[in-house]
Amino acid sequence: MKKLLFPLAIVLFFGFTKNPGTQLDPKDKEWIMKHLTESREHMKQVLDGLSDEQLDYKPDPTSWSIAENVEHLALTEKMFIESVHKSVADGPNPSLKDSLVFQDDQIMPMVADRSQKVKTSEPFEPSGQYGSTEEALAALLAIRQELMEYVETTEDDLRNRYAQLPFGTVDAAQLIVFIAGHMERHVLQMEEVIEDEDFPQM
Structure with missing residues (x-):
């Protein structure tokens, strides 16, 4: 009987426990979701109630409008x-762990910092591809929702997946917070437009 119980115990142990380090840590998940949620809600708050005239207003010809x-x-x-999905598909690469260029708490302030201006590449220049601001916003919110649902449900170890950005290596968890920071950066840009002295009033 003992001979039967020992292999059964082995099966039960490995069948009901997960290998350590193969999932996103709950604290990491909370950190990521906090920034994804806060940046999205900040954007929605800034956009709420704006007219077409306000959405299309530019402080000067070289500036972007809110739209x-x-x-x-x-x-x-x-x-x-x-x-993000590519970094997961590429699989774990522990050798890159020492190549990370930022601590977690540096990601949001660094990306959202409006004192450093960066010109985007041509494919991401706004050109009216969505037809209207409402359509662009709907597409954006759907993409953000997809990302948030992925973070909530994933069993991927995002700390052991990596991506190369222009400034260096980040892990996939940091990459997602970078996305939140990028949104926050542009929401701050929207607020700068609203604060312009010639911004149309309601």
Whole structure:
């Protein structure tokens, strides 16, 4: 009987326990979801009640309007989520762990910092691809919802998946917070438009 019980115990142990380090840590998940949620809600708050005239207003010919910022976010967020899925599909690469260029708490402030201006590449320049701001916003919110649902349900070890950004290596958890920071950066840009002295009043 003992001979039968020992292999059964082995099966039960390995059948009902998960290998350590193969899932996203709950604290990491909470950290990611906090920034994804807060950046989305900040954007919705800024956009709430704006007229077409206000959405299309530009402080000067070289600036983006609020509507153009929304379109840019829709275009880039789609690309970013593809990068997340690619990093997962590429599989774990522990050798890159020492190549990370930022601590977690540096990601949001660094990306959202409006004192450093960065010109986007041509594919992500707003050009009216969505037809209207409402359509661009709907697409953006759908993409963000997809990403948030992925984070909530994934069993992928995002700390052991990596992506290369222009400034260096990030893990997939940091990449997702980078996405949140990128949205926050452009929401701050929208607020700068609203604060312009010639911004149309209701």
